[in-house]
Amino acid sequence: MKRSYQQKGYSSRSNSTAWHVCSFCNKVYSTLQALGGHQTAHRKEIEEMRRQYRKKQHRENKKAAMAVEESFVNLELTLGNGDSGLDLSLRL
Secondary structure, rough: HHHHHHHHHOOOOOOOOEEOOOOOOOOEEOOOHHHHHHHHHHHHHHHHHHHHHHHHOOOHHHHHHHHHHHHHHHHHHOOOOOOOOOOOOOOO
């Protein structure tokens, strides 16, 4: 139980030396201030990964929208303006 408590970045005050463990990479620090600075670097890494992911999603969504639009254009060109002889009206 003590180990999981320390892995979350909390210190054990029962020992003469308190250890602080990074919850991202399990690196151990002797001061909470050092751990805080280290975790700030992790937060920056994670935020950059999120930005890259959002950019990628935006590009993929844009490509998908263009593909759908192109499909509709091709469908209109295929069907033409009604000269194909097909009766596409719905009768109820």
